[in-house]
Amino acid sequence: QSALTQPSSVSGSPGQSITIPCTGTSSDIGGYNDVSWYQQLPGKAPKVIIYYVSNRPPGVPFRFSGSKSGNTASLTISGLRTEDEGDYFCNSFRQGDTLVFGGGTKLTVL
């Protein structure tokens, strides 16, 4: 069961914007709008920041946004802040009644 593909790391300066891509196939990201993004801060449990491709839960800043094109979903963080440092994981429903995560991306705010 192969994972979705994410870059292992990204970095940016405070105030900048970054985008994390998550690439799958037509059997997962490309075939469903059931894609979510999770933020895991150091030593903490994950927390949903985007669900169903582009929806933001209550309390998640507008700086976080999600999109999808074909087999790739993307998370964009605008106006980077130091407290955004952590790991980010995409997650998608996959044909065959399973779910699958991306390998995770470590965000460093320089």
Added chain:
Amino acid sequence: QAQLVESGGGVVQPGRSLRLSCTSSGFTLSQNALHWVRQAPGKGLEWVAAISNDGSTQYYAESVRGRCTISRDNSNTVSLQMNSLRPEDTALYYCARDESGYISSHWDAWGHGTLVTVSS
């Protein structure tokens, strides 16, 4: 305060079994699907299994299919029976509440995890 609490982790020898439990407080689990997710030390997240709100539907990752069973014990507890454990099952196991009664990728509450170590 509403929370999920995992229990049942520990050190176990390869080939043995373990039963993990996820208990809710402050809310009932009967209206939501429930997932188990694991994270090996220093690694990423891996989805393990899920059960729908009424227990009629269960999904499993290929890595645990045939060795694990997810079930609802009551309105506040979901369990994961893990058999024929392998060293690669060593991980922190989280339970996560699905926002829906059906199984989806949107999980709005997580526990703090219970550690499973498979070692001789």
